Amino acid sequence: MQTTRRFSDWIPILIFLLPGLVLFVLFFLGPMLYSLRISFYDWKIVHPDQSIFLGFSNYQKALSDPIFQRATLNTAAYTAITVIVKMILGLAVALLLNQSLPGRTFFRVAYYLPVITSWVIVSLLFEYMFNGQAGLVNYVLNDIFHFTSKDVLWFADPILTLVPIILLDIWKGVGWTAIIYLAGLQSIPAELYEAARVDGANPLDQLRYITWPLLRSSTVFLTVVLVIGGLNAYISFQLMTKGGNPLDLTHSILTLMYEATFSRLDFGYGAAISYLLTIFVFFISLIELRLLKQQAM
Amino acid sequence: MKTNRFTLAFVSLLATCAILLAACAPATPAPTQAPVATEPPAATEAPTTAPTEAPEPVTIQYWHTHSDAEAAQLDEVIAAFEEANPGIQVEFTRYAYNDFKTALLTAISGGDVPDAVRMDIVWVPEFANEGALMQMDGNLPEFESITSDTFPGPLATNFWNGHYYGLPLDTNTQVLLWNIDIFEAAGVSAPPATMEEFAAVACTINRSPAETRYGYAQGGTYFWAPAPIFYAMGGKVTDEEITTATGYVNGPESVAAFTMLKDLYDQSCMSPNLLGGGIATDAGHAEGTYAMIIDGPWMVDIYKGNYPDFEVNFAPIPTGPDGTTSSVVGGEDVVIMDGSQNKDAAMKWAAYLLGADAQKMMAAVGQMPTLVSLIGDASLPPYFAVFQEQLKTAQARVPHPKWSDMDNAISNAYQRMLRGEQTPQEALDQAATEIDALIAGS
Numbered sequence: 001m002q003t004t005r006r007f008s009d010w011i012p013i014l015i016f017l018l019p020g021l022v023l024f025v026l027f028f029l030g031p032m033l034y035s036l037r038i039s040f041y042d043w044k045i046v047h048p049d050q051s052i053f054l055g056f057s058n059y060q061k062a063l064s065d066p067i068f069q070r071a072t073l074n075t076a077a078y079t080a081i082t083v084i085v086k087m088i089l090g091l092a093v094a095l096l097l098n099q100s101l102p103g104r105t106f107f108r109v110a111y112y113l114p115v116i117t118s119w120v121i122v123s124l125l126f127e128y129m130f131n132g133q134a135g136l137v138n139y140v141l142n143d144i145f146h147f148t149s150k151d152v153l154w155f156a157d158p159i160l161t162l163v164p165i166i167l168l169d170i171w172k173g174v175g176w177t178a179i180i181y182l183a184g185l186q187s188i189p190a191e192l193y194e195a196a197r198v199d200g201a202n203p204l205d206q207l208r209y210i211t212w213p214l215l216r217s218s219t220v221f222l223t224v225v226l227v228i229g230g231l232n233a234y235i236s237f238q239l240m241t242k243g244g245n246p247l248d249l250t251h252s253i254l255t256l257m258y259e260a261t262f263s264r265l266d267f268g269y270g271a272a273i274s275y276l277l278t279i280f281v282f283f284i285s286l287i288e289l290r291l292l293k294q295q296a297m
Numbered sequence: 298m299k300t301n302r303f304t305l306a307f308v309s310l311l312a313t314c315a316i317l318l319a320a321c322a323p324a325t326p327a328p329t330q331a332p333v334a335t336e337p338p339a340a341t342e343a344p345t346t347a348p349t350e351a352p353e354p355v356t357i358q359y360w361h362t363h364s365d366a367e368a369a370q371l372d373e374v375i376a377a378f379e380e381a382n383p384g385i386q387v388e389f390t391r392y393a394y395n396d397f398k399t400a401l402l403t404a405i406s407g408g409d410v411p412d413a414v415r416m417d418i419v420w421v422p423e424f425a426n427e428g429a430l431m432q433m434d435g436n437l438p439e440f441e442s443i444t445s446d447t448f449p450g451p452l453a454t455n456f457w458n459g460h461y462y463g464l465p466l467d468t469n470t471q472v473l474l475w476n477i478d479i480f481e482a483a484g485v486s487a488p489p490a491t492m493e494e495f496a497a498v499a500c501t502i503n504r505s506p507a508e509t510r511y512g513y514a515q516g517g518t519y520f521w522a523p524a525p526i527f528y529a530m531g532g533k534v535t536d537e538e539i540t541t542a543t544g545y546v547n548g549p550e551s552v553a554a555f556t557m558l559k560d561l562y563d564q565s566c567m568s569p570n571l572l573g574g575g576i577a578t579d580a581g582h583a584e585g586t587y588a589m590i591i592d593g594p595w596m597v598d599i600y601k602g603n604y605p606d607f608e609v610n611f612a613p614i615p616t617g618p619d620g621t622t623s624s625v626v627g628g629e630d631v632v633i634m635d636g637s638q639n640k641d642a643a644m645k646w647a648a649y650l651l652g653a654d655a656q657k658m659m660a661a662v663g664q665m666p667t668l669v670s671l672i673g674d675a676s677l678p679p680y681f682a683v684f685q686e687q688l689k690t691a692q693a694r695v696p697h698p699k700w701s702d703m704d705n706a707i708s709n710a711y712q713r714m715l716r717g718e719q720t721p722q723e724a725l726d727q728a729a730t731e732i733d734a735l736i737a738g739s
Contacts, residue, residue, distance in 0.1 A: 046428045133575040155574025245573050
């Protein structure tokens with residue numbers, strides 16, 4: 001057997017790869033490297049040749065900016081809460097939908113429906129529901145259950161603003177998490193449960209010793225994908241906080257990036273923020289994969 | 298097998314070339330009609346004599362954010378312009394306001410810019426500072442004759458660093474809107490004329506026992522919202538030359554204006570919606586939740602569509618302590634992009650838009666003209682009168698590329714004082730420091 005290929009063997013392979021590579025370089029790698037370059041400059045959009053090289057000062061400015069720190073904190077809190085809740089609820093829904101219940105198909109569709117709704121439309125709907133003076137949520141809390149004595153101005157408070165944003169993501173995301181878990185559940189052989197029942201394992205034991213370990217690959221996949229999605233939160237934040245209202249305390253990292261780039265025309269700073277986010281995402285994904293691998297051993 | 302692989306590789310190479318070529322090719326409009334075979338193509342009839350002065354047909358690209366009704370009227374203006382200027386065609390592209398800046402920046406960075414643009418007056422210094430706009434004075438032949446007839450406030454919004462980078466296309470300002478039903482129910486017969494009356498009326502009308510009601514409401518804390526009251530009470534953001542904000546944005550008049558607003562808020566005479574997430578001012582005013590709001594001429598059309606039975610009543614902004622009224626100048630300017638290949642044709646279009654005919658045509662759909670000579674013109678809608686009167690005293694926001702940041706500094710100061718974190722003086726002192734830093738940094 002020949003173990004090393006000759007160069008001429010590589011030519012057809014390279015040619016096959018070329019269309020994909022060209023698109024990748026043209027539309028992904030090229031812009032990425034270009035924006036990496038922008039992040040080191042005070043970038044002039046009309047006359048890039050007049051841009052001033054700043055070194056790492058855009059990155060330093062971001063890391064020492066209290067607005068960026070707050071945006072990072074908001075994004076981290078949002079990601080942690082939504083990912084954990086979506087996984088727990090998603091697993092619960094998947095376990096229910098995996099039973100042979102009447103109307104199972106209906107419920108599968110019903111739980112998945114929010115996933116395919118438009119982010120913009122449901123963000124606006126949640127904004128209406130949480131309206132501080134005429135919203136449905138205040139009506140229920142205040143006039144029906146009397147939990148509160150006066151109307152809550154959800155979007156006027158930097159912490160309470162996150163409540164509708166987080167609830168929206170959970171409502172919209174549980175269906176997808178459930179579908180991934182459901183696929184995982186259906187790949188677990190039924191014999192394992194039969195054997196466990198014979199050995200006297202109750203449903204809780206079955207969940208703990210059979211279902212959960214065998215869903216590990218689904219869990220790893222979901223954790224990585226959901227965390228990346230959470231860190232990239234943009235639409236709901238942008239629409240519901242109107243870009244950081246109040247007092248720039250409710251930005252996500254991406255809304256801050258958008259504002260720096262497109263409303264203040266500070267392209268270098270915006271590019272630096274997106275690279276910082278990229279670095280966060282990269283390291284967090286690395287840590288997740290490491291931890292989940294360890295857990296398996 | 299070998300040839301098969303080679304063929305595939307060849308096809309793959311072709312595909313790559315196709316992708317690259319497609320990306321580089323200029324966009325060609327698809328032919329709308331197949332050529333009719335029986336007719337000889339026009340090109341075969343070669344002209345026997347070369348045309349002596351062939352006017353190269355020029356198409357200029359005009360970008361704007363007009364509404365439906367305005368865009369329909371713009372079609373008429375374009376038709377009239379094209380008739381008067383054979384050889385020049387105007388193609389327009391319409392954007393949503395919120396996407397417009399991004400679209401312009403994308404075009405600029407891609408090097409493929411529109412020729413003329415109608416943009417928000419506060420963007421002009423920003424884009425001029427980036428070098429994206431053509432200087433009007435010294436280039437536009439009609440510059441002197443046009444600007445001698447425009448309102449000074451709107452014209453000033455085009456000025457940056459010693460030159461003008463646009464022409465005031467349409468203008469607007471904000472006046473007081475008062476809900477006559479609420480006023481009558483509360484036993485108030487006329488809109489307030491002074492700020493003292495304004496505060497008193499706002500608190501007379503607030504929270505009638507049966508329902509939640511406020512005397513006054515503001516759309517948010519962004520500067521545009523409190524600006525009419527701020528300017529009417531003598532407030533200033535910076536000095537004329539834009540060298541400092543200290544003593545201006547935190548001066549006694551500015552502090553008095555924000556103190557009055559904070560007092561109205563604390564006494565529940567002003568709705569808390571301005572902090573975020575409440576009932577919108579336009580709906581609240583028509584539905585009787587807000588007795589007074591301050592807004593622009595477009596409210597006529599908005600109410601016509603959403604609340605056809607609602608009677609809109611305008612009044613001038615109440616006068617401040619020195620007895621004068623004021624407000625804030627809004628509107629759009631027409632600019633010519635520095636990267637335009639058709640500057641001459643674009644200048645003709647810009648000059649045409651500033652002519653009395655085009656201005657009157659657009660006035661029919663609510664665009665207020667910027668020409669002094671059109672004051673009192675019989676063809677203008679009657680509700681323009683109060684706005685044109687208000688425009689005589691209305692002030693432009695600081696024409697500076699860092700205005701967005703200055704706006705944010707004042708907005709945050711306003712938020713902090715409403716939340717009780719700082720007194721109006723402390724909050725505005727901080728804003729002054731922040732704005733001074735912005736001026737120094739540019």
